[in-house]
Amino acid sequence: MNKSLQVKLILILGALAILYSVKSLLSPTQSSDFSDKGTWYRCQSCGQSMQISLDEVTAFYQANPDRNGTPMACPECKIGLVSPGQKCPENGCFFGSAASLQDGRPGCPQCGSALP
Numbered sequence: 777m778n779k780s781l782q783v784k785l786i787l788i789l790g791a792l793a794i795l796y797s798v799k800s801l802l803s804p805t806q807s808s809d810f811s812d813k814g815t816w817y818r819c820q821s822c823g824q825s826m827q828i829s830l831d832e833v834t835a836f837y838q839a840n841p842d843r844n845g846t847p848m849a850c851p852e853c854k855i856g857l858v859s860p861g862q863k864c865p866e867n868g869c870f871f872g873s874a875a876s877l878q879d880g881r882p883g884c885p886q887c888g889s890a891l892p
C-alpha cells in the first residue's frame with residue numbers, strides 16, 4: 777500500500793469514528809433505566825403523590841394542547857397542578873430534590889435516610 781493512500785484511509789476512518797460518536801451523542805438514547813411506571817409527581821392542591829408514566833403525560837397534553845408548557849393537572853382532583861419529584865425508598869416521603877446528608881451523600885430531606 778502506498779504511503780499517501782494509507783494516510784487517506786486513516787483520515788477517513790478517523791472521520792467516520794467522529795461522525796459515529798457525534799451521531800450517538802445526538803440521537804436520543806433508548807435507555808432502559810426509564811421505568812415504565814413513570815415519574816413521581818405530587819399535586820400542589822390535594823397533596824396526593826402519584827406515579828405518572830410518560831404515556832399518560834403525553835396523552836394529557838394531546839387532550840389538552842392549550843396546557844402545553846404548563847404543569848399537568850392532577851389526575852386525582854383535576855384541579856391542582858402536579859410537580860415532579862422523587863420518592864424516598866425508605867419511608868415513601870415525597871420530595872422535590874434530594875438533600876445532602878452530613879456525610880455528603882444524597883438523602884431524603886423529610887426523614888434524612890440515605891438515597892441509593
Ligand SMILES: [Zn+2]
Nearest residue numbers: 819822850853
Ligand atoms: Zn390533586
Ligand SMILES: [Zn+2]
Nearest residue numbers: 864869884887
Ligand atoms: Zn424519607
